[in-house]
Amino acid sequence: MRDILESDWKIFRTVRQAALDRYCARVLDECAAVIRDTSVSNHDRYLRLYRMLDKRDDTLASAFNDFRRSTALIQLAHIRRLGVVTDEELGRFSQETRELVTALVTGDFG
Template identity: 35%
Template structure:
């Protein structure tokens, strides 16, 4: 499958904002956790935050940057791999797309 069906593209487009907000909220919670426990280890906490943000920025890029219909299948698989897309949300996509996403996720394990 070179690109997802039109209906699947519409589903992904409709979910995108909420999925991105969910990822960002999770990152903010982790940042708050690290920064609230920094007393006496400020520099180590800073390094931990820098690594966290850098790693999460890479994940966000993989999931959301340059999102278009021709690469949507890979973006959906990335969303599933990182635990952002729930099983219930995945069920909104066509069976063909679900099967392709499952195959792509198998390679990532």
């Protein structure tokens, strides 16, 4: 996999930050929903919250950690797959990067 273009790297740095914030907001909303669910015991809510955060933390790590130019295209595809990169943000990248990210997300390399 090639490194990201310099111009796309500059865009990626800002898009990644916004995507990370969106992902965290989504997880916090999920946490709030678990906490508000009074149909189960406090202990059950605690266990659900713990398990959910453990999974979401793994997802966050695989999508947002290892922040380097050499991994930026894979990261961009991963965070796009998570639904935290908007069409508008993706449109800011070069055509080459958009096509590669779309192929990585859809698996359509034809």
